[in-house]
Amino acid sequence: MSDALPRETALLDDLGDWRRTHSCGQLTKAAIGQTVTLMGWAQYRRDHGGLIFIDLRDRKGLTQVVFSPDDAPAAHDKAHDLRVEYVLAITGLVRARPEGMVNPNMATGEIEVVVSDFKLLNTAATPAFPIEDRTDAAESLRLKYRYLDLRRPKLAANFLARHKASMSVRRYLDALGFLEVETPILTKSTPEGARDFLVPSRVNQGSFYALPQSPQLFKQMLMMSGMDRYYQIVRCFRDEDLRADRQPEFTQIDIEMSFVDEAQVMEMAEGMVMGIFRDAAGVELPSPFPRMTYATAIADYGLDKPDIRFDLKLKDVTHVVRESGFRVFAKAELVKGLRVPGGGELSRKEIDDLTEYVKIYGAQGLAWIKIKPGEWQSPFAKFLSEAERDGLARELSLEEGDIVFFQAGPADMVNTALGYLRLKLGERFNLIPEGAYAPVWITDFPLFEYDPEAKRFVARHHPFTSAAPGHLDILENEPEKALARAYDLVLNGYEIGGGSIRIHTPEAQRRMFAALGLDEAETSEKFGFFLRALEHGTPPHGGIAFGLDRIIMLLCGSKSIRDVIAFPKTQKAACLLTDAPNTVAPGQLRELGIKTRKKEE
């Protein structure tokens, strides 16, 4: 293409009297003979046989428009200056494409528009990368020019799906009598595990607001307010070190209901999630969702978010090798095996890579046996007695051609390492059916988990989760045995939602805080207002929250959560488009009564 038009040409080009009649994805053979006006971006330009062809793009699609020296010489003449990403309004006649020029891969592939007149609405600098679905541009460049990135049809489609998902949720919950209620963003620090973002107060200098990690206490107080059924699609904030799929701000579908038990919350949520997939992706999830206890998930899959799209279960073989001459097995708290049918084909290199992989999860190494004709190939099988071999073969249903992996040691490590190894092997052996979605409810969670750093029990979900019936009474003496009235929804190995029936009496709440090691003073300072609220006639209530970003990511088949957030931040929590965060004027800080700390302080 030629050089850009002098910019002045475009200086004041506004719409004038031009009005769009159709989108660029709309015209089919039915429109042949109509005069239409389209507006959009020049995606491609081809000069061919004296004609100029431009694919005009908008959110809905592409339409081929033709500038012809015979039909409209002035327009054709001006069109020589058009370049990619210029913004145009064109008007012209819809006609059938000539024989052999029909493009069956394009919604508008049967027609083209012969331009009678056009208006240049804006020019464009050469884009930093081409506006195409397949891009090898670095993500940092794509984030800097996010407005170009978002023009790519694949990425744009994610936001249409996201819109449809949100709308589906709103329609569904509205029909069930839920009220959308907005809760504050400038609020009080609620210690729910993660670090808070703080906002210095100018009016009350020395004081800070916190951005909410979730509206947990507010939604519970809405139940105390008699609101009965609440929902909100709401921004939440966590100042954590970011992993690949985390953002400092994220969006939650937040739901709370009064006078319900677990079954009612789960039934409601199941319908909502099915609606999301139906409305936003045309996918019918298998219903009803299966349910699995936490204990079963850990026993069979090693993880509390099992990917049940494929089988391949872990097997506890501790009892088989309890007396083994192989000391690693004999002295271990837990020994588990993971049999991979046909896994004998794995190369030594692959096994070495898997060994490195499980070390991420705390494993020291990775024991394995290949079941060969007439022999067990293994670095350690020689330490096993005949009886142990028989026991393993029986327990693990070993067959020729299999490989079986083992982990031995503390139960948490064994389960985690084999659980993630299982996922890796599922990919390696193509065990995951294309396009499959496998939701599963996980129930009967432990109420607490032991925090080795803090040397105390902490709430596994949060401190507002009800104990299972009767389990409040074992809080003090056997906290590790107490179960929670909590439930997670897991999809394809991702936890997409979680919730619980809440504590609804101040006495139970106080016992919970005490079990978590909060003393009277702390309890009263942090949660005094909430305990007071609980005293004023709180209905039994429960709820659930879903991670919208992650749901959309799964639904769109995206690999990264950044592909479903319009203006995401990097792993360093920066926005490459706007350069946030940035330094501010000293006067702004002075007004807030704060100053930055020098490095040495």
Next chain:
Amino acid sequence: MSDALPRETALLDDLGDWRRTHSCGQLTKAAIGQTVTLMGWAQYRRDHGGLIFIDLRDRKGLTQVVFSPDDAPAAHDKAHDLRVEYVLAITGLVRARPEGMVNPNMATGEIEVVVSDFKLLNTAATPAFPIEDRTDAAESLRLKYRYLDLRRPKLAANFLARHKASMSVRRYLDALGFLEVETPILTKSTPEGARDFLVPSRVNQGSFYALPQSPQLFKQMLMMSGMDRYYQIVRCFRDEDLRADRQPEFTQIDIEMSFVDEAQVMEMAEGMVMGIFRDAAGVELPSPFPRMTYATAIADYGLDKPDIRFDLKLKDVTHVVRESGFRVFAKAELVKGLRVPGGGELSRKEIDDLTEYVKIYGAQGLAWIKIKPGEWQSPFAKFLSEAERDGLARELSLEEGDIVFFQAGPADMVNTALGYLRLKLGERFNLIPEGAYAPVWITDFPLFEYDPEAKRFVARHHPFTSAAPGHLDILENEPEKALARAYDLVLNGYEIGGGSIRIHTPEAQRRMFAALGLDEAETSEKFGFFLRALEHGTPPHGGIAFGLDRIIMLLCGSKSIRDVIAFPKTQKAACLLTDAPNTVAPGQLRELGIKTRKKEE
């Protein structure tokens, strides 16, 4: 009522197998003979003729339930312990109320439920104020116990209306092809006049995020991204000193469209606002909304947000009194009169009060004339010549029994003072029809206004607003004459929304920044990313934003915006319920690289 049950009784009362069958607002004569289960709060209790009557309340209404010693002696016996705001589940038979006991003011007034069994779900401390629509509890007490306040049916109804309004907006915009897209809350300081809330960054110490005053630049960048039609019901933040109807965080219906002009945005918005009032309040707004230029609004009503529910227009009489012996008039930039038909009945005391009132708006005093039979009663009429009297009588159409008020001086002061005086008089003389809604579009705004403090012109809407066709060329030389492609929607004297067609070329945007006094360095530091975006093929676009809180306030007939926000803050920006903002642990600040400034610093 008797003393509360010992709390232990309620310690673990959860729902068990109880399931609600109906709401407390649902049962009518049609349900007579059915066995139902209701859950809710004990609103009243009356003991009468050996029976115990309780009005059970939930979000949907009240149902009278009866505990009878004959029908269910055990339940009747336990019911003696029930107190107000206790939470109950009851089951029983619906029956017609006895002759004479029917309550026609209550949706369920024809029936009652005879309790066969009940479950106490929670006790309640004595509420700090009664849960009734009419309350004289101080607002500070109501905010501290917000969960009690929100149980009052009138307040609860506001949140049902708010939900319906949001849902109406979403349904309307979804049908028109708008996508709900979420924009960041942790973003870069965008200088739009007000003070930003800042969030210190832990990862990039010394840097700060700002909370958005509006998603203005993001929504424009979504248009550059080809999103075409965007909306969001979004939280915005302004760290301003709070007036009665302002909150540090507020909610905006934020809308942007590509390839449109003013008329298209206004038409879309009009349908949306009509839908809100129809769906949330059952009100059909008069359509189409009238349009008025800014100049007419100021001329006739003195304010750019005219309350056109009543007539009573201002009249420019400068030319009549230009040569007057009354120096206050003769030397004034502007003299305007406001004639009040029948206003002669105002007492001296009332006139004195009005005089004090206009001083709020910068007036020195308030000149007036009462038109009495055969004479003008007035402190200053003696300074007027016969010709001036004739001129005023003619221009103002004065009649016996009228009062006419005058302001003379700088145009801004005259218009503002008389504009607000007009509103006061509209109330005093009952000129505002009950339940009337009078929307009006204000158009042709000035692009700039002069800021006497900064001694320069500032953007009246914001610096991204397009100049009227041709007016870009008078920016530099006659900025006070430049008009904007901006529009406000005013309802009953409140600005409920405003928007504009945006600048869509970098050249025009640079000229605008320059006209506002930003130099190259400032422009580039603050808006470099945005100017770069504008260079990459920006479509013509425009939008509008509505203040949702204010719309709901008007629609609910509430006096305060705090009545339509679930957890509002006080004028000191504090949350009395949670005690936010509060002090935080020194370690939290250290991690963020900030410290609080000592008083003397």
